[in-house]
Amino acid sequence: MENKNAHSKPESELEEKDNSRRNFLKQSAFITAVALTPAPAVKAAAMHLDEKIAEAFEKVPVKLEVNGVMHNLSVEPRATLLDILREQIDLTGTKKGCDHGQCGACTVHVDGHRVNSCLTLGVMASGKKITTIEGLAKGEELHPMQEAFLKHDGFQCGYCTPGQIMSAVACIREGHANSETEIREYMSGNICRCGAYPNIVNAIQEVKSGGQIV
Amino acid sequence: MNKHMENKILNKTSTLEGISRVDGRLKVTGKAKYSAEYSVKGITYGVLVPGTITKGSIKTLDIKKAEGAPGVLSVITYLNAPKVPGYQTDKPQAKGMLKIFYDEQIYFNGQPIALVIADSFERALFAASLVTATYNVEPHQTDLIKNRSNGFTPRKDYSRGEDDAYKNAPVKVEQEYFIPTEVHNPMELHAIIARWDADDKLTVFDKTQGIKATQKNIAQAFKLPPDNVQVTSPFVGGAFGAALRTWPHEIAAVLAAKVVKRPVKLVLSRADMFTSVGYRPLTWQKIGLGATADGKFVGITHEAAGQTSVYEDFTENSVNISQLMYASPNVTTRYKLVSLNVNTPTPMRGPGEATGAFALESAIDELSYALNMDPIELRLKNYADTDPLSGKPYSSKFLNDAYKLGADRIGWSNRNQKPGSVIEKGWLVGYGMGAGMFGAYRGSATVLARMMADGTLLLQTAVTDIGPGTGTAMVSIASDIMEIPAGKIKFDLGDSSLPPSPTQGGSSITSTVGSAVNDACKELQAKFQELNGTTESGKMDYVQILKKHNLQQLEVTTTSHGGPEQNKYAMYSWSVHFMKVLVHPATGVVKVDKAVSVADCGTIISNKTASSQIKGGTIMGTGMALMEEAVIDHRYGRLINNNFADYHVPVQADIPQVEALFVNKPDPYINPIGAKGMGEIATIGVAAAIANAVYNATGKRVRDLPITPDKLI
Ligand code: FES
Ligand code: FES
Numbered sequence: 001m002e003n004k005n006a007h008s009k010p011e012s013e014l015e016e017k018d019n020s021r022r023n024f025l026k027q028s029a030f031i032t033a034v035a036l037t038p039a040p041a042v043k044a045a046a047m048h049l050d051e052k053i054a055e056a057f058e059k060v061p062v063k064l065e066v067n068g069v070m071h072n073l074s075v076e077p078r079a080t081l082l083d084i085l086r087e088q089i090d091l092t093g094t095k096k097g098c099d100h101g102q103c104g105a106c107t108v109h110v111d112g113h114r115v116n117s118c119l120t121l122g123v124m125a126s127g128k129k130i131t132t133i134e135g136l137a138k139g140e141e142l143h144p145m146q147e148a149f150l151k152h153d154g155f156q157c158g159y160c161t162p163g164q165i166m167s168a169v170a171c172i173r174e175g176h177a178n179s180e181t182e183i184r185e186y187m188s189g190n191i192c193r194c195g196a197y198p199n200i201v202n203a204i205q206e207v208k209s210g211g212q213i214v
Numbered sequence: 215m216n217k218h219m220e221n222k223i224l225n226k227t228s229t230l231e232g233i234s235r236v237d238g239r240l241k242v243t244g245k246a247k248y249s250a251e252y253s254v255k256g257i258t259y260g261v262l263v264p265g266t267i268t269k270g271s272i273k274t275l276d277i278k279k280a281e282g283a284p285g286v287l288s289v290i291t292y293l294n295a296p297k298v299p300g301y302q303t304d305k306p307q308a309k310g311m312l313k314i315f316y317d318e319q320i321y322f323n324g325q326p327i328a329l330v331i332a333d334s335f336e337r338a339l340f341a342a343s344l345v346t347a348t349y350n351v352e353p354h355q356t357d358l359i360k361n362r363s364n365g366f367t368p369r370k371d372y373s374r375g376e377d378d379a380y381k382n383a384p385v386k387v388e389q390e391y392f393i394p395t396e397v398h399n400p401m402e403l404h405a406i407i408a409r410w411d412a413d414d415k416l417t418v419f420d421k422t423q424g425i426k427a428t429q430k431n432i433a434q435a436f437k438l439p440p441d442n443v444q445v446t447s448p449f450v451g452g453a454f455g456a457a458l459r460t461w462p463h464e465i466a467a468v469l470a471a472k473v474v475k476r477p478v479k480l481v482l483s484r485a486d487m488f489t490s491v492g493y494r495p496l497t498w499q500k501i502g503l504g505a506t507a508d509g510k511f512v513g514i515t516h517e518a519a520g521q522t523s524v525y526e527d528f529t530e531n532s533v534n535i536s537q538l539m540y541a542s543p544n545v546t547t548r549y550k551l552v553s554l555n556v557n558t559p560t561p562m563r564g565p566g567e568a569t570g571a572f573a574l575e576s577a578i579d580e581l582s583y584a585l586n587m588d589p590i591e592l593r594l595k596n597y598a599d600t601d602p603l604s605g606k607p608y609s610s611k612f613l614n615d616a617y618k619l620g621a622d623r624i625g626w627s628n629r630n631q632k633p634g635s636v637i638e639k640g641w642l643v644g645y646g647m648g649a650g651m652f653g654a655y656r657g658s659a660t661v662l663a664r665m666m667a668d669g670t671l672l673l674q675t676a677v678t679d680i681g682p683g684t685g686t687a688m689v690s691i692a693s694d695i696m697e698i699p700a701g702k703i704k705f706d707l708g709d710s711s712l713p714p715s716p717t718q719g720g721s722s723i724t725s726t727v728g729s730a731v732n733d734a735c736k737e738l739q740a741k742f743q744e745l746n747g748t749t750e751s752g753k754m755d756y757v758q759i760l761k762k763h764n765l766q767q768l769e770v771t772t773t774s775h776g777g778p779e780q781n782k783y784a785m786y787s788w789s790v791h792f793m794k795v796l797v798h799p800a801t802g803v804v805k806v807d808k809a810v811s812v813a814d815c816g817t818i819i820s821n822k823t824a825s826s827q828i829k830g831g832t833i834m835g836t837g838m839a840l841m842e843e844a845v846i847d848h849r850y851g852r853l854i855n856n857n858f859a860d861y862h863v864p865v866q867a868d869i870p871q872v873e874a875l876f877v878n879k880p881d882p883y884i885n886p887i888g889a890k891g892m893g894e895i896a897t898i899g900v901a902a903a904i905a906n907a908v909y910n911a912t913g914k915r916v917r918d919l920p921i922t923p924d925k926l927i
Contacts, residue, residue, distance in 0.1 A: 055284070076336050083335055092251035093244015095451070097401045098484040102858035105401055133244035146242040150234045153826045157681030158241030159402040159451025165242060184866040191858060193401045193452050194681045195833030197869040199826060 062126045066091065067135025075122045082106045082117035085132060093133040093162045097191070104190030107163040107170075108132050114170035116189075133162035136169070144212040145169050148203035156194035164190045168204045169214050177208045232822035233693075233700045236685045237449075246449045249421045250405035250481045257407070258287055259335040260470055260480035261342040262463065263328040264489065265320050268851025269354035269555045272318040272327060272347055279344040280330055285337035287474045289345065290329045292317055296472060298465060300435035309526050312558070314462035315469070320349065321525050322557045323852040324489030329466050331474050354555040356851040358496050358521045365519045365550030368529045372537055374602075375544030379513030383504025387580045391501065391573040392918035393901075394843040395521075396494040398562050399863060400680075402451020403484065404491050408467040409477035417444040420464060423457040424717030425676040429710045431460035432468060448708030453680040454834070455561040456491040458719050463490055488844060488856035492560025495520045497532055497569050501577040509587050509595045513544035516574065520566075522551045523558040530559075530566030535898075536574050537603050538786075539651055540596040555851055561719070563834055564897035567652055572838075572919065575648035575902030580915065586631065589647055589906070590617050601784030609783035609883040610890075613649065616790045616812040619875050620647070623810045624792035633913035641796035641805075644911025650898025654785040654815070654881070654890035655722040656729060656776040660713035663692070663734040664769035665742070669757040671696060673734070674706040677715035677727050681830075682893060683823030687724050688731045690820045691887060695735040697753045713771060721787065721891025724819060726775075729885040734772035741768055779883040787815040789895035791832060791903040797911045802923030804840055804908055809872040813895055816881035817888035824892060828874035831896020837864045838897070839904035841920050 059074040064084070071089055082099070085091045085108070094117055097105030101119040108117045109131040136143040145168050148154070155161040167190045171177050176186035183204050184197075192200065207214060240246040265272070277289040295315035314326060328345045332338035355361050380386050407419040416438065422428040425445050433440040450457065467480040482490055502515035516536035522528045533547035564571075582589040597614060600607050620626075629645035630636050636643040662674040673692060679685055685705040693700045706712060715727050743749065745768070746759050760768060794808040811832045818824050841862040847854050855861045880888025901919060908926070909915050916925050 058284070076334070078336050078340075079334075086251070087335060090253055091244075092247065095248075095401070096250075096403060096481070098858050100484065100857060100859070102484075103401065133242075137243055142239075142242065149242050150238045153235065153238075153822045155235075155238075155241055156683065156823075156826055156830055157400070157402065157450060157452040158237070158246050159248060159400070161241050162244045180871075184869070188865040188867040191401065191863060191865055193399055193454070193834075193863060194826075195830030195864070195869070195872075196826060197833060197864070197866050198829055198872050201866070201871075 060123055062122050064122070064125055064130055065128070066130045067132060077121065077123050079122045080118050081108070081120040081122050081125050084122040085117060091132050091134050095159055095162055097160065104167060105160050105163040107166040107190065109166060109170065114167055133166060136165065143169070144207050144210065145203070145214060148207045152199045152203040152206065153196070154200040154203040155196045160190060160192045164192065164200055168200065171204060172208050172214050177204055180205065232820050233686060233690060235683055235823060236689050236700065236705060248402050248405070248449050248451050249407065249419045249447060250479060252407055252419045254407055254409055254477045256476045258331050258333055258474055258476045258478050259338040260467060260478050261330050261338040262326040262486060263330065263342045263345045264324040264486070265327040265347065266323070267320055267349045267351050268323040268356065270320050270350045270352040272320065273350050274348045275327065276346045277328060280341040283337065283341040283344055285333040286330060286341045287333065288331045288470065290315060290331070290470055290473060291327060295469060298435050298469060299437040311459070312462050312525055314466045321523060322489065322555050323850070324557070326462065326466065329470055331470050331478060354851045356554050356556055356846050357848045358498060358519065358552050358554065361552050361554065362498060362519050365552045367549070368527055368551050369549055372545070372547040376513065377546050378502065378515050379544030380502040380504030380515055383512035384507050385581065385584050386502065386504040387577050387584060388502045389500070389577060389580065389917055391499045391576060393497050393569055393572060394919060395496040396562060396838055396842045397488050397844050397861065398454040398456035398491070398493065399487060400452030400454060400456060403482050403487060404457065404461070404463065405479070405481040406464050406467045407477055407479045408471040410471050414438055415442045416468065417446070418468065419446045421450055421453070421457050422447050423450065423453050423678055423680055423719055425678055425708060425710050426714050427717050428460050432464065435465050436468060443710070445710040446708065447678055450678050450680040454563040455565065455719065457680070458560060458717060459492070461491055484858065485856045488853055489557050492558060492562070493844065494562035494569065495522065495528065495559035499532065499570070499573040501573050503577045503581050505581055505585065509585050509592050511540055511542035511596045514542050515546040516570065517548045518570070519550040519552055521554050521556060521559065523556055524553045526558040527551055528559045530561060530569070532566040532570040535567050535570040535651065538601070539574065539598070539649070541598040541602055542596065563831065564650070564652070564894045567650065567894065568835070568838065568898045568901070571648065571650050571899045572901040575899055576905050576917065579646065579902065579906040579909065588631065590621060590626070593617070593649065604784055606782065606784040609779070609785045610816065610879065610881040611786070611788060612814045612877045612879050613788040613790065615877045616788060616814045619877065620790050620792040620810050620812040623873060623875060624794055624808060626792065629910065633910050638796070642799055642911040644795050644797065644907040644909065645793070646795070646903050646905070646907025646910055647790060647792050648899035648902030648906060650789040650895045651786045652721055652891065652894040652898060654787050654884055655720060655725060656780065656885050657716045657722055657726040658773060658775035659715040659727045659730040660771060660773040661727070661730040661734040662713050662769060662771045663738045664767050665738060665756050665760065666767050667757065667760050669698065669702055671698060671703045672706065673703065673731060674712045675715040675727060675730065676710055676712040677707050677723060678718045679707060680718055682827045683820060684718070684723055684727065686823050687728060687820040691728050691731045692735050695732060696739065721893040721895070724889050725885050725891060728819060728887050728889060730772060730774035732886050733774040734770055737770045737772050738768065741770060776885065783883050785881070785884050785890070787813065787890040787892060787895045789813045789899060791835070791900045793903045793907040795904060795907040795911055797908060797926060802926035804921055804926070806836055806870050806904065808870055809836070810875065811872065811896065812875040812877065813892050814877040815892040815895065816879070816884065816890040818876045818878045819887065819889050824876065825874035827892055828896045829872040831893065832872050832900055833864050833869055835897040835900020836869065836904065839901040839919060839921055841922070843920050
């Protein structure tokens, strides 16, 4: 079990550091407030301005180009690309299945390469081009891989599907889709608990042999 | 057999290729919204803090640091949680669902001791790491094998004929079998968004298999009129039984939303998934199987002991399959439960029947070698033509056809009865089979069918679709009856404000809701006929008729359920799985080379989704056979592999081409559409088929799952 309490020592150290930094930030906010007349100071406290200032220091600016749209964001350095996509820019097509790089549900393309967005911090993706499942189709026209998944029923519940499709596209682009065995090997980072594996292989083979540009 | 079935379903082979999933486009474009994905104003994030002991009580809880951490709105524990009204009315001593944040008692490792609510997920996760606790630790018991003698009998033992008659048979097998804990692990993490819309009104976006059940359970817990609880769950990212119940984390989220007066999103972590939403229980079994020298069963004795929690008794049908599957004059079954310091199990795909079938179908294979008889021949020799339990005739059974279909397709004639005798390219080759059965049910469901002025048919009912393709099957049925294209039909589901449907579980939805769709469509057609003054059935121009009568729409709401046939006949779905495996003689690695699963489950409504469902069940059974095992370190009572790196489920490279075949003969009695369930039988019997194939390849009989390489070298 991922036991949050079992690692009490390192975490308490971490937390010490965190708190002292926060206290420093809060104090500097307090100094700012003191310089003001008493009434605004009270108001500033009521509005949790110290919290807001601290927050501003805790966040970093990040520029993400997602599906061709530029997002100028302010994120915590510890925020993953996955959580930023899902929680901040409401692109929920990218899924969370483990948050530990073990299932592939969160697969997106960063500068054309497939990555697990749960293992990528938002700050690491700054300035890069990200493609998610929402950016694969051209308007109403589905990407050939999406069409093939539909035709071959390459899914059931659909939860692993965006990750499978993003991986499948990359698998062909990488040149790793030359045989059933090779496809199986290079698609093994994407778990499907519904067991759509054979249908997924069929879908990828069809796209590959169809020779469409992916 | 009713007229519709003869006319439409039996002749529908032209559409057997089947339509693509009606919700497929939403799924491949990322637009399908699962429970955690609703954009809700003012959302906050919850993270659970698991306890770290296995038995005892909380001595002290320190939440100060967490409360002071940035962005934290509240830290909820048993000390400060508002009372859940439904918790208070229970008899305090009665066993039941774990009451979250109720008192200081700890029953299992990982039991939540706090819920941190913050304004972002990152902040909640960090603050959760700051919660500390001390405990009064008591000695725990988590080992079923060590505690088997402390088991109790939750159900009466069963016996027909003579007790333990196998003992006196000329040829017999007497062996113990073991399955470890297996965890459902759907890819979607369990998630709920809870929002109070007023003091007595609540909306939840919740991962559930039962919309109406969730509505009722949450209403009961918070003492609300059920209609005041809106449950929304149109897409469920797999469940396999793990979302059959309303779990403590769901109650916790609703409670937290009350405390912080804002909507709360609670998504379990993958680690939480191992201790919060059930699992297939670790089970010990023993089979005694006796036969005459020509292979007629004399007697079967099937014993099992499964684990449960100390706060709830979870029983399942592990031994029942031995009462039902074959014509044996003497059958004895005994079932025990052992209460341990673990969380409560819950049905996992194929539930107890999958557990039981592993033992029974392995033992039959062992007997076939003792008799030197083909395993299919042995099964046919003991084929049941009427239900051995009730003596009733079957509503339909074509399992023998399924044996033949599967044997032909796998190439059974290539099997060598002598184990370990075939080598291909350095790998030992083996063939095996295993059969399964599961009760076929039909419950009650209500469907609204509305024809609109533009010719679109709207169907509505509060069922869920955890993956099999419920909407697709329902649209297929309606399209057949109304004779309109599937693209003209819209199926609304996953919403508690729609007409009631049962929980999706126990392979009953196509039979139940499909029949209601059938009946609603027919009633609607009759209404159109009446309006039109026509009597002959068949294709009608609905748009014209509505226009002629100046109507915007015409609708019916129909409730449909089974009749007396359900008592007259014994109703089951049947399956058989054939496996060809390769075993590496030096490393013990097992590769499934080919898998063929055949289902006899009445009429196939939607060919494409049905074959996917069978393949998926075969693959889940492959995981059960070869890799899945949740391991507890009994010194600490804690799971040591609660993640996808250490708890192995099948991945692409483990799975060959799997073939799904159907007998596709209607059941004339179960319902008007002739279809029976297939979700469970897809998995039941698979593990034995693989174990039997491994024996055929190697001569090594593995009776404790999973069949990992160390057991073969
Ligand atoms: S969520 Fe990223 S790999 Fe599982
Ligand atoms: S489609 Fe459900 S997990 Fe892959």
